[in-house]
Amino acid sequence: MLPLPFEFERPSTIADAVRSVEDSGDGMFYSGGTELLLAMKMRVIHTDRLIDIKGIPGLDRIALNDANDIEIGARCTHKKISSDPVVREHVPALSSLCADVANIRVRSVGTIGGNLCFGEPHADPPTLLAALNARLVLIGRDGTRVVHADDFIRSELETIREPDELLTLVVFPCPNGPVTYRRFKHGERPSVNVAMAWSMDAGKGTIKDARVRVGALGSRPQPLKVVEDALRGLRVREVRPAIEAVLTTALDGLEVNEDRHGGADYKRHLAGVLLLRNAEEAIAAGGGT
Template sequence: MLQPFRLHDPATVADASNLLADLGEEARAYAGGTELLLAMKQGLLHYRHLVNIKPLGLSGIRFDEETRRLRIGATTTHRAVEHSAVVAARAPMLASMERHLANVRVRAVGTVGGNLCFAEPHSDVATVLLLHEATATLGSARGRRVVGIAELLRDAYTTCLHPDELLLDIEVPELPPNAGAAYQKAAFLERPSVGVGVALLPAADGSTVAEARVAVGCLGPVPVRVGEAERALAGAPLRGRAFERALDAALDAVGRACEPVDDLYGSAGYKRQLGVALMRRAAVAARDHAAPARGGGISATD
C-alpha cells in the first residue's frame, strides 16, 4: 500500500533543486511516477516528499539544424517521442524503439528522463541513445553540466546525478544520412530481456564501414558499447564474405563482453545466445540499410 507523502510543486529547476537539497534522503523527484509510485506501492522505496518536476517546462522535442541534434526534454513522455514527426525523420530507430516500449499506459505517462534516471537494467532507451552518442544535460541550483549516457549510468539503479540535480534534457545527434542502424530486442515479460543495436557508418565511397557502433543492453548492470565488436567491423567491406567474417569476429566479442545473470528474464546462457543472435540480425539489417547512393538508410525494429 502507498504510504502517505507530501507532494511539492516547485516553479523552477532551482526551486526543485533547493527542495531536494533541503529534504535530502527523504525526497525524490517525481515525473510520470511509473517506476517510483510502483516501487513505493510495493514497499521497496519510501519517500516522505515527492518533488513534482512535470510543471518545470522540461518537456518538448526540437531539432537544431545547425548542430544536427534532437533535443528531447526530460519530462517528454515516451508516447510523445513515439508520435513525433521530427523524431521519425531524424532518429527513426529511436521512434521505432519507443513504439515497442512497455505498453501504451506506461508510454502515455512515463518519461524519457524517468527511464534514464531510474537506471533499470532491463531498459531499451539508453542502449539506443548510446548508438547515437547522445548526451544528457544535468542541472541544479548550482549550475549545469553535460555528460555522456555512459557516464550518466553508473550501475544498476545508480546514476551520476547528485541528490540536488535533475536531468533536464538529452541531445541526440542525427546519424549521417547514409548510415544504417537497427535495434533488436526480445521481451518475454513487459520489459526487455535483451536489446542489441548496431549502427554502421559507411566510408564516403560506400564500399566499407568507416565506423561501427555496437551497443548491448540488459545483459549487464548497464547498457554498454562493445569496443572490440566495433573494431572488428570497422574497415570491413559492406558486402560479401569479408563482411560476414568481420561480423563473426564481432559476434564473438559481443558474446564475451556481456555479463548476463540468471533471472526471471531467462538463464544467463540463454540470454548470451540471444544477445549474439540479435546482434547478427541487427548488424545485417544495419548493413542492408546503409545506403550511400540512396541516403537515409536507417532501419529499425519494425
C-alpha cells in the same frame, strides 16, 4: 499497500525544483510516476517530499538544433517520442522502440528521463541512446553538467546523478548512417537488447565509425568493442562475415546476470542472434557495396 505519507510540491522552474530537493533532505523528483509510485506503494522507496516536475515549462520539447543535434526533453513521454516527426524522420529506430515500450498506460505518462534515472537494467532507451552517443544534461545546485549516456548508469538501479540534479535534456548527433535496434522479451520488459549505429566515410564507401551496445544482459548497457573495431574501415558487404568471425569472442566478454529472463549461455546466444539481425537491417539500410 499505500505509500507512507509524503509532502507534494509542484515547482514551476528548474531552480525551484532543485532547491526543493535540496531543502527537503530526501526529496525526489516525480515525473510520470510509473516506476516511483509502484516502488513507494511497495514501500521499497520512501521519500518525505515528491517534487512534481510536470509544471516546469520547456522540458518536453523535441527539436533538431543548429548544430544538427537532436534534443529530447527529459519530460517527453514514450508516446510523444514515438510519434514525433523529427524522431520519425531521422531516428525511426527510436520512434519504434518507444512505440513498443511497456503498455499504452505507461507509454502515455512514463518519460525518457524517468526511464534513464531509474536505472532499471531491463530497459530499452539506455541501450539505443548509448549507441547514438547521447549526452545527458543535468542541472543541480552546483550548476550544469553534461555526461555521456555510456557513463550515466553505474549499476542496477544506480546512476551517477546526484539527488539534487534534474535531468533536463537528452542530446545526440543526428545520425548519418543506419541506426538499428532489436530486443527480445518474455514479459513486458526486454530480456536482451542490441543497438547498432554506424557512419559511412562517403568518399571511400567504407564504415568510418560503428557503435554497438548490448543491454539488459548485465547491470548496464555494454559496448561490443571487438565488433566495433572489426567493422571500422569495412565495406558494407564485408559486415556480416566480419561480425561472425569475432562473435564468440565479443559475447564471451559480456557481463551477464542470470535471472528470471534466462541463464548466461541463453542470453549470450540471444544477444548474438539480435546482433546479426541488426547487422542485416543495417546492411539493407546502409547503402554502399
